[in-house]
Amino acid sequence: MSALDVSQRKLVAEFSALLQSLRNEKQLLQQRGDDLGSVCAEADQSKSANVVLLHCIIETVTEANDRVKGLGRAQKAAAVHRFNELDQMRRKLDEYKQIAGTDSLTHLPNRRAFDERLALMFEDRCEWEMSALILLDIDHFKRVNDTHGHLAGDKVLTTVASILRVSLKKEVFVARTGGEEFAIVVGGQTSDEVTSICESVRLAIAGSPFRGIKSDIDYGPITISLGFCMVQNAVDAVALYGKADEALYHAKHSGRNRTVDHAAISARNSAQHAHQNTEDRS
Template identity: 30%
Template structure:
């Protein structure tokens, strides 16, 4: 079905299809970003597809079509997004294989070296013994081994170069992986990295110890973007991200969850402990009067709202995210610029 859509976009119906997608996006108040446009072109072009069915469900449920929703749909249904994930996983597998090859090369070199030393030792131990035939045989083997050792010395240099090259390739793959797991605008972990980190944290939480999740949203960001433009909006996202990153160092995981939304994973920390970090972030963000870089105009203060939830025993990552989101919406309903807890006990504390 995807290939049919690609074919349509290169044919005479392309402009009509594009207009239809834009009209549908406008009707449902969806921002015309490149990713959203691609999703909605597939939606209007293939109404019987799994992607179209999922979008219809979102429309019927009255769910807002946020950047996070778009990224999830793209990862699940768009071939290019799925391919990126497969390439990333292939890189991880290749990196493991390179480790195995490096170990095997080093082991083979050490084994050959030890063999030569053993034969040389055996020849020396026969000196002075009445075993000329045996000694002659061992000397023959020693000569052969010496030749092998000489060849191995030449080969060893090549193996060292190869091992070094494998190391450089492994580092490059790791850098590619880091880039693929990092949000380019904010410098924080991206949605894929967040999902993996939350899964790991919840698995570790099964062994004992709390796991807390916080979700953060920039207040009135849409109207701010409408007033000042997307470039200034990007400046605000980078500013908020820098505060979050500074206030929540490792082993906490800070991520751009999507659009103007962020998330922080607190492995081993309770909601009560994590609440202090969220308040520090919120207060620092609102304490600064921002200026527009291009014109030096005052943009005013930015505020954020946050929701926080501590994982319950056996709770899934999806459920934890849902409860943290509910706490965030409670902050929005309560007037914004505040942090709300999903757990009433933690909130009271």
């Protein structure tokens, strides 16, 4: 457990204790008020009540009430202070979580954030049924690094990330999952619509210039290969990623700069299997 987690738990415990203390003081105030009311009622009913004694009792109860009120105000102020500290702690935790889930180069969500989103897709299967996972990989990226250096490779990565942001709707989740690979999660789409999204991104990158800012060296042409799988065709997150990755593999090994739907691979395999069975029976 980190020091930040320990501090947060300590503040929460102290804040809870203060809230309980305030509840106790409220009950005590109510009891003091009841006692004072009882004394006044008895004084009205008894003509022989000692006036001096009665005043002493009233003053004692009133002073006690004032002390309790003062203590309550002090504890209320302390509770507000603790609450503000907790709110600041929450804000810091949100900032740290944002940093932990962001790729430092492209400023896209990183693999950690992607894994969280992927798991979320299967927590509510009905909501994500018409969704897809797209994996894309920059073609011949190693060649860029080897020819122009790693700074050029970084420039290509940041440019691809920028094109993805511009080409896709704001609600579409885009992450850099490692090296030259990116992942896209789209919802509410048919497989044909997902293919159109992939092709739109592919053409946007293929048609974009990739040049050094200072050197003006042309790093291109830069193309990408894409593979995707619909959520409805996978039993869980592991299977979904595996099938999208298989589709990407087919895109890379069938010429690159193209999109492959895993359903097409499955259909082709089924047809080949059926054809083989037919030959075996003949």
